[in-house]
Amino acid sequence: MNISLLVILPILTAVALLFCNGLKQVRTVSLIGATVQLALAFALLILYWNERAAGNTAQMLFESSYTWFAPLHINFHVGVDGISIAMIALTSFIVLAGVLMSWKEDRMPKEFFFLLILLSAGAYGFFISLDLFTMFFFLEVAVIPKFLLIGIWGSGKKEYSAMKLALMLMGGSALVFVGLLGLYFNTDIGGGVHSFDLLQISQMHIPVEVQKMFFPFAFAGFGIFGALFPFHTWVPDGHSSAPTAASMFLAGISMKLGGYGCLRVATYLMPDAAHAYSWIIVLLATIAIIYGAFATMMQTDLKYINAYSSVSHCGFVLLGIGMLTQTSITGAVMQMVSHGLMTALFFAAIGMIYSRTHTRMVAQLGGLLKMMPFISTVFVIAGLCSLGLPGFSGFVAEMTVFMGSWQNPDTMYRIATILACASIVVTAVYILRAVGQSVMGPVTDSHYLGLKDASWNEKFAAGLLIIGIVAIGIAPFWLNELITPATDTIMQHAVKLVTLK
């Protein structure tokens, strides 16, 4: 299977959208496009399993490479391993759910869906790239649609949030850019020729000083995408101002670009520096986890609650990467998938509530369960997954991160692990409070009594995400088996290079 299809398909969908008129045509085309994406992701998953079952142990499968700028040795080089496939599957779930959630978007629908689909093309391209140039290209492709989505269709102080998000993410990619150039000019594939190829670079031993110089750029750059403390400030504003589908995309896909980049580019290509700086990463991640959790306690707006809790949850991703054990990195990837599905579901539920009650303030909501049993249930499920209830994906992922982190024998790291664990209690407090107040109890506003429950498209979107969450929660070994060979390679590589020194 040629996995470039994953990029070509969204682009074709986007082009087809340009020729559509009216909401009905636009959403039909988008739905078809998103469904085919999901089918493609599943086909890829099955093919991948078959290859692995047949004993194919290559690091990357379905590789293909096309020359792009020959004089500079830039290729369009794509391929997937378990981590990328997990991310691709996640993306396809969220794209379909996002399209379904925006089913009634009648303000400039053509532009709205065009930008959504363009964003997904950027995400797929990023996850399949094995060339740093291509990767960077797709990373930036995914920035600008967000600016327009938030600025045009958003709510609240949307212009401010859109600008803040665009500039901070651009700042992140500027840092990544410096990191990548630094790497590039220190590679040598024979005859003084430099390379952007991820696999080729991983085979070389980049000098430790060089790694130490450019690792911070790459890691902090991707970290900004993944809400690394103290660069997380775009997350709350961006998420709360964005329209529902854009919030889902932001939390579910965009923030994963950051985590994936930190792992695949920074840590994998510069393992020595990752070891040297891991204490900083762990420190920042722990601060993000605890700070995020306490900041969430203070929020009164549902979207802000979820956005700040995202900062906390994404902290676990970075914590897992910073701990540098095989289990913790597996946990980080699982947390990325789990958090993606869970926040997308959360934002979908908030979107459904907001579109009916026209408020997101916890204090003004109450007793929704009576009128909207489905939406309330979805909301409760998302909440329980967020606080890490066994049976949902959140528990599995966070548990893996904690177990992996504990394997790092250093005392300070263990203290960090304990602190991070403790944040779960805080999570339980704010989630239960928010969910309890808005869903249970007496109906606070009489006009809520006439509200209707979810429509078919919303049920479908939520169901899709819940299936993902529950599947991972009940059978985590599937995801685990998918990811483990890839994290194994990363860890072996890191250990080998570090001991070589």
Next chain:
Amino acid sequence: MGIDFFILMKSELLLAVIIFILLFIKVGSKEWKNEQMLNIVNVLLLVNFIAGFFGNKDGMLFNDMFKTNQLIVLEKCILNLGTFIISLQAYTWLKNHKHVLEFYMLLLASLMGMFYMISSGNLLMFYLGLELSTIPLAALANFDLEKRKSSEAAFKLIMSSAFSSGLLLFGISMMYGTTGTLNFTELSQHLDGSALQLFAFILLFTGFAFKISVVPFHLWTADVYEGSPVAITSFLSVISKGAFIFAFISVLYNVFKPLADTWYNMLFLLSVLTMVIGNLFAIRQNNLKRFLAFSSIAQVGFILVGISGSSQAGTASVIYFILIYIFSNLGAFGVIALVSALTVKEGIEDYKGFYKTNPLLTWVLTIALFSLAGIPPTAGFFGKFFLIMAGAAKGNYTLIIIAALNMIVSLYYYLRVVKAMFMDKNEQPIEKLVINNYSKLALFICVSGIVLTGFVSWVYDYIYSLSTGF
């Protein structure tokens, strides 16, 4: 001489022929309508652009005063393309102008001067080309005959040009005094880095810096850009700047190679200054032409980063960037020219709510601005990436970090315009504009250039194969 003369000087001779045709139309007794004349001119320019690709040859003429090779031909073709697009965009404005033919005669004379300058193999020839390209431009800047600002712009342009020419001539004469030659090849052999030569070089460098508006020699830019007619503003910011940069690279790399350490440091300092100051001033502008003037100053800063790479990739990336810059900047100016010609509005405030009334033009302007900001998938991304990459090859990461940070600042002000068009509300937005076919064609060329240049990678490969560095 013989037939070679005609082949080698093909581009210049073609322009001369066109100028003479226009002259004959002018002095002829037949009365032509503006539309007819514009049709003829545009066809001639298209022919001129296409003819640039055929029958080319490397060689020297006039005692090595004039040289041409494939790279130079390519550079001339790029400038021809830009002039053609500008001419298409000027249609709406010139349709009702009294002096259409004079406009084109002056414009093409200036273009011819640039051609001579790019092709020069001798400082005298170079100076001749430079003056030929500048003086008509000052006349052109005054072409909005009823506007005071236009004549003010023309006056500022001619004064500052005269001043920079003076510096340049001073430098040239001292250069001649220390080396005894004006020929480029001989000159580079006689350079020994003595104090006087360095001083002469700095004067020469300053002359260039004036023309491409490098900070601190940029002060004329904003006023001239704002006052001139949009067509001339775009010609100044794209074609003139492009031509001077082409000449600058070739002079710097070929003639002043022995002084490379000196000019690397100068380029480093000036590029940082140019990027930072250009960007900071661009943030504060409210007139779109002034805004683009300062943004184009910042763009020159990025170009200097590429030039400082002084490698084959450096030359290639600069030429590639200029090609993309022509598409992006002319795309932006195309929309502004239309709006300005039809409604006389040029402020960023006026563009609020533009999307409601003119969605297509808004998208063109947005794509062009994204390309200028270097956002993929537009070609500007590739252009800027390669420029900075070429600069990074020297291992000076301070410069690269400053450049990367400047890209964020520049994104802010480009997004400000995008925000005004898409998100801000306006009681009286610019009404729906009727776009004529010429402008449509010009915008189409620009947009397809912006979208395709990055993906059609042989454009870069071709430029790279012709480029040289050291």
